[in-house]
Amino acid sequence: MSTPRDDLICRHVRSLHGYVPGEQPRIPGLIKLNTNENPYPPSPAVLRAIAGTVEAQARLYPDPVSLALRTRIAALHGVSVDQVFAANGSDEVLALCTRAFVEDQGVIGCFDPSYSLYPILAGIRPARVETVPLTADYGWNMPEGYRAALFYLTNPNAPTSLQFPKEKIRAFCAAFPGVVLIDEAYADFAPWNCMDLASAFPNVLVSRSLSKSYSLAGLRAGYVVGAKPLIDALFTIKDSYNVNAVTQAAALAAIDDQAHMKANCARIIATRERIATALRQRGYTVYASATNFLWARPPAGHAADAVFRHLREHKVLIRYFPGEKTGDCIRVTIGTDEQMDAFLAALPA
Amino acid sequence: MNQLNQIAKTWVGGLGMYQPGKPIEEVARELGLGDPAGIIKLASNENALGPSPHAIEAMRAAAGAMHIYPDGDNFQLRQALAAKLHVGANQVFVGHGSNEIIQLLGHVFLDETTNIVVSEHAFIVYQLVAALYRTPVIHVPMRDFRHDLSAMAKAITPQTRLVFIANPNNPTGTMVDGRELDAFMKDVPAHTAVVLDEAYIELLPPERQPDTLRYVRENRNVFVLRTFSKTYGLAGLRIGYALAPAEGVNLLHRVRQPFNINAMAQAAALAALADDEFVEQTRTIIADGLREVCAALDVMGLTYVPSVANFILVKVGNGRKVFEALQRRKVIARPVDVYQLPEYIRITIGTPEENRAMLAALRAVMAGRECGV
Ligand SMILES: Cc1ncc(COP(=O)(O)O)c(C=O)c1O
Ligand SMILES: Cc1ncc(COP(=O)(O)O)c(C=O)c1O
Numbered sequence: 001m002s003t004p005r006d007d008l009i010c011r012h013v014r015s016l017h018g019y020v021p022g023e024q025p026r027i028p029g030l031i032k033l034n035t036n037e038n039p040y041p042p043s044p045a046v047l048r049a050i051a052g053t054v055e056a057q058a059r060l061y062p063d064p065v066s067l068a069l070r071t072r073i074a075a076l077h078g079v080s081v082d083q084v085f086a087a088n089g090s091d092e093v094l095a096l097c098t099r100a101f102v103e104d105q106g107v108i109g110c111f112d113p114s115y116s117l118y119p120i121l122a123g124i125r126p127a128r129v130e131t132v133p134l135t136a137d138y139g140w141n142m143p144e145g146y147r148a149a150l151f152y153l154t155n156p157n158a159p160t161s162l163q164f165p166k167e168k169i170r171a172f173c174a175a176f177p178g179v180v181l182i183d184e185a186y187a188d189f190a191p192w193n194c195m196d197l198a199s200a201f202p203n204v205l206v207s208r209s210l211s212k213s214y215s216l217a218g219l220r221a222g223y224v225v226g227a228k229p230l231i232d233a234l235f236t237i238k239d240s241y242n243v244n245a246v247t248q249a250a251a252l253a254a255i256d257d258q259a260h261m262k263a264n265c266a267r268i269i270a271t272r273e274r275i276a277t278a279l280r281q282r283g284y285t286v287y288a289s290a291t292n293f294l295w296a297r298p299p300a301g302h303a304a305d306a307v308f309r310h311l312r313e314h315k316v317l318i319r320y321f322p323g324e325k326t327g328d329c330i331r332v333t334i335g336t337d338e339q340m341d342a343f344l345a346a347l348p349a
Numbered sequence: 350m351n352q353l354n355q356i357a358k359t360w361v362g363g364l365g366m367y368q369p370g371k372p373i374e375e376v377a378r379e380l381g382l383g384d385p386a387g388i389i390k391l392a393s394n395e396n397a398l399g400p401s402p403h404a405i406e407a408m409r410a411a412a413g414a415m416h417i418y419p420d421g422d423n424f425q426l427r428q429a430l431a432a433k434l435h436v437g438a439n440q441v442f443v444g445h446g447s448n449e450i451i452q453l454l455g456h457v458f459l460d461e462t463t464n465i466v467v468s469e470h471a472f473i474v475y476q477l478v479a480a481l482y483r484t485p486v487i488h489v490p491m492r493d494f495r496h497d498l499s500a501m502a503k504a505i506t507p508q509t510r511l512v513f514i515a516n517p518n519n520p521t522g523t524m525v526d527g528r529e530l531d532a533f534m535k536d537v538p539a540h541t542a543v544v545l546d547e548a549y550i551e552l553l554p555p556e557r558q559p560d561t562l563r564y565v566r567e568n569r570n571v572f573v574l575r576t577f578s579k580t581y582g583l584a585g586l587r588i589g590y591a592l593a594p595a596e597g598v599n600l601l602h603r604v605r606q607p608f609n610i611n612a613m614a615q616a617a618a619l620a621a622l623a624d625d626e627f628v629e630q631t632r633t634i635i636a637d638g639l640r641e642v643c644a645a646l647d648v649m650g651l652t653y654v655p656s657v658a659n660f661i662l663v664k665v666g667n668g669r670k671v672f673e674a675l676q677r678r679k680v681i682a683r684p685v686d687v688y689q690l691p692e693y694i695r696i697t698i699g700t701p702e703e704n705r706a707m708l709a710a711l712r713a714v715m716a717g718r719e720c721g722v
Contacts, residue, residue, distance in 0.1 A: 054617075059585065091607065099481075
């Protein structure tokens, strides 16, 4: 009836493409090792919290500032509650940062390769992305005079599974003029983390996800810790009720049960090391993962995309990122031991 | 350490924040009550009945699979909505409450060179979202607390990208009918999109709901917003949706996060949508409650705006003071001075018991003049 009028739409929106998530196909018997989920259920206390909330709280609007949850997070990290922002998945933190700290036409930085959502989020704003290419062994050299309003520093990095040296991160935070968002979605699987930097620097935020180590991907829970003025800015622009009531209750119960989370992580790490060894024995180059996934280069004669397709035909779904910097490797989420044995068995000979 | 406000974008500090209805726990703390039981919250237009029992059942069943990411595509829910509402699945967009959709619309259409048109007492989130995008707001006076659609059409300028019409409107509880909307849609120029926010529409019997989905099927510049927060009793889960031509839905997809809707909300909404009986029950309890409350207000000699939604705007003199006095009596209503209605309060219709307790408190407050009005 009416002709589409592109001119009505903000310029930077017209050319956007949405994020491409890992496939979620509904194929019976499929082993899904492509979205870095935790194969084990959350703490039984989480299930009790969910059952209690859905009955009594579902009809009521949630606490708009997630006070009880933030208080628990603050205690966990030894910071004050006004240094904590709770979010609808850590993705929401990443998105809000582009709006709170980057003026129109500003620059957003991240490494290449890194989490593929960053450039998409930057594109949603009238902002420019300036990526810093990682070296062949996935380390970094900041270009001379590099500046950005916001830098996503992913530690451990995805999809490379590696941590950067802590002293290098600290020096970067001290020297960088803009906001550094240290994305620690996988920190619970790593031997050390950067949470202390959130209190040490006025320009540093450290974000965490409950999707991986706490097994809550379906409920969308994440948070960020940092200096109060930065946290205040996120509050000012957030959606009125950004974390739903079930998630607030479940996340609180999950964080309360550190023992359950740590036991699950330890199990996943043990499986990870076993599979890393098995892959190395088959000639794969496997990076020393600090996450719940492996980043591995198949041996000569096996192209990474061919391995991906072969596995898919055998009902094992992993992640393959085409492109110059990532196209030679596969990313495999660590599932249960049983799932991982099926993965090994399905690998091309 | 504190030069940090400079790092935040210059205009963020000047933004207003949405003032939500007070949570029960907060009021309990303020009143020094250890136990929040006994406090009646009639502040946020929630459903007194809770969600459909089927929705609760669906959430319980879904709880075991929360370690898996939700379906970012909301496939099943979009199919179910499309089938129920006779639109295409590609004409359905699911949001984290209709609130998120309003913000995403701002992201797609608004910047400082554009403007929006709203009624003077329109739902306040429209103007908060406009502020996020530094967009001027044109306020159009209402007539008898109803949207004056012909005045709104005339207020549209070449820069107007969005006109927001909450129907029924919050906080007035009034609505415009299908004929008025048809006439308005004819007057809207091609450079403007109309957002019909129907958060409360399911509370009306089907024959009184304007057929606005026709505009979607006719491929007009329109976004119809609906929510599971009110009639479906799922405000805590955060889920709503927009119905729009596929082009409009695609624009919203481009600016959303990949997993904006949690899996529990998707499961609950799907089950709630299928329970027509529960919607019917909700309609009845609200209609009966409104009738009883209005009759009591008549007896008390208080003026109110006749409502078709699950809340009512009552003229009490000093709204802020009456709100505070009611709160001391454990009833949470909503002051509406931010809506330029300082003489009024807005009260949600609850269960019959809650309504009676609210009326008793209001009677005592108004008779005792304990708020100095
Ligand atoms: C580096 C990184 N950050 C953030 C996220 C998103 O986490 P959430 O589920 O908390 O939004 C992911 C998920 O894959 C990730 O890999
Ligand atoms: C007119 C109107 N639109 C939208 C909303 C927000 O609803 P949701 O819970 O879906 O974000 C409300 C809630 O008060 C409302 O009154």
